[in-house]
Amino acid sequence: MRKKRVLLLSEGFGSGHTQAAYALAVGLRSLDSTIQTRVIELGNFLNPVIGPMIVSAYRKTVTKQPKLLGKLYRRQYKKSLNRFAQLALHRLFYTHTEQVISQLKPDLIVCTHPLPNAVVSRLKRLGLQIPLYTLITDYDAHGTWTSSEVNKYLVSTVEVKKKLTDRGISPSRIEVTGIPVHPNFWQTYDKSELQAQFDLKPLPTVLIMGGGWGIMYSDDLLAYMTRWRDRIQLIYCVGNNEKVRERMLAESSFQHPNIKVLGFTKEINKLMDVSDLLITKPGGMTCTEGLSKGIPMLFYEPIPGQEEVNCEYFVASGFGEMLVSTETIDKWFELIQEPYTSGQHRMNLLNKRNQQYNPMECSRAVLQLMQ
Template sequence: MRRKRVLILSEGFGAGHTQAAQALSVSLKKLSPDVQTRVLELGSFLHPTVAPWIFGAYRKTVINQPRLYGFMYRYQYKKSLNRFTQLALHRLFYAQTAEVIRQLKPDTIVCTHPFPNVVISRLKRSGLSVPLCTVITDYDAHGTWVSNEVNKYLVSTPDVKEKLLNHGVPADHIEVTGIPVHPSFWESHDKEQLRRQFGLQAMPTVLVMGGGWGLVHTEGFIEYLTRYRDRIQMIFCLGSNEKALADLSANPQFRHPNIRLLGFTKEVDKLMEVSDLLITKPGGMTCTEGLAKGIPMLFYKPIPGQEEENLQYFTEHGFGEQIRSTETIDYWFQYLLERYPEVQKRRAMLAEKWRQYRPAECSQAIMELMGEKYPVGP
């Protein structure tokens, strides 16, 4: 009997979309070993020379002109991609994507970014009969996600479902599953063993993420944290931002036994588990991973648009707080130092809230779209 095939398409505009795609790939195979998956960042796969230039321009716009990005996000909020963008996607992707689908013969296609979602939707209008499942990777529903050709939307919360309904999406095309995270975030680890692995002390620990998107460029803020380095352990996770890693490594304030500087790592789940507080930009994927680990979060400088919506959701539900000044840092760091047992109770409470999302539900919904039935776990 032929194994079921799932093609998962993402795009390289930030790591979260592809992280969600990879998480789905792993969890689908965990749910059913008979499933074959293929994850592609469509632009990078089809146009490896052009794509980095486009992604670099996007990143510079987000970092250097966030107000412009926010204006465009709000201006287009109730609209699909404009005709110029659709034409560009048509010329860049449609014929080659159709050939990829012809070769791979997927039983369903999953998109975790609006661009491949537009491409596949157009192919479906031209006769492609493969079911299309769209996973929205934020706590908002921008109009660029919306297409009549999508067979099933998997969304983070009932609020996002309501927003899709307001966009005209039929209710039976929407399922609230939560954003998929890698199965490693479902699992618990021995903290003492993790401390030995990373060379950490058994003391209050703060994980700082977001270096690739400008967090460390605000030197006054990032250096302010080091005032606590004698009493609080800090892990700075800088991702692929090699310049930021080199700059902080050369800064005497970050040369301290209680400070760890890390580049790209696939062990964020372990770093979150061994930490007591997460400081991050409110990206949908990172926040969901933090929620899965039950770690309290402080949110730094949201990008206007979807990160503002993510911030609103997580602060309103008590999962974290926005950093408005150094007073926010002082309050939470003193909280760690003076009321550490309460921090552990808070983590247990957050982890309990996470369990309502049932982390395998996204994968189960995709299997059901292909006609496979799997019971939803507790």
């Protein structure tokens, strides 16, 4: 009997979409070793020259003109991509998608980004018979995710399901599964061993993340955090942004034994375990990873649109707080120096996580739907 094949299509507009695809792929294989998975960032795969250029332009817009993105997000919020837009995408960037699908012969296609989702939807309208599942990787449901050709939506929360049903999508086509995270984030590690691995002291520790693109918070507040460096360990993760890392390493305020400035790393799960507080942009994937670790979160500078909604959800759920001033930093940096209070708070978050979230639920749902 031929092994079942799942094709997961993403795009490189931020790392979260592709991380979700890989997390789902690993989860499926761990539940059923006979399943074969393939993750592809479709635009970069089909257009290895043009694709990265488009992603780079998007990254510059996120950095320089986030308000413009917010306006576009809100203007198109209730609108799915129309047939003309789908045709244009296919002709300009995705002309060989059907050929890729034909070669790989998947039994199921899962899209974790709206663009490949729109292209596969068009192919289904033209006769493609393969089921299409759409994994929405935020805590909101923008109209560009939606299409009548989608067989099943996999969503983060009941609130997102309601947003889809309010648009006329049948509840039977929506599964509340949570956003999948890599199984590594469900493991717990010995804190003293992690401190030795990362050359850390047994001190309260704060992890500051700028996402895969290393978009960090304002320089003033980054520098303000370093005033605590004699009492608090600070780990700055700037992703692939080597310019930011070099600039920070060159500044005297960051040159201290209790300060680490890291580039890209695949060990965020361990860094969350060894830390007592996470300061991050509220990307859907990072927030879900923080949720899985039960680490309290402070959110900064959400990109207008989906990150604002992500932030609202996690603040309302008690998993985080907006970082609005130096007073917010002082409050939390004081709290994590009180071992009992800090430990109790994290235990409460872990209990709440256990009630609301299971990292394998999405993989189990997909596996069940395939049978």
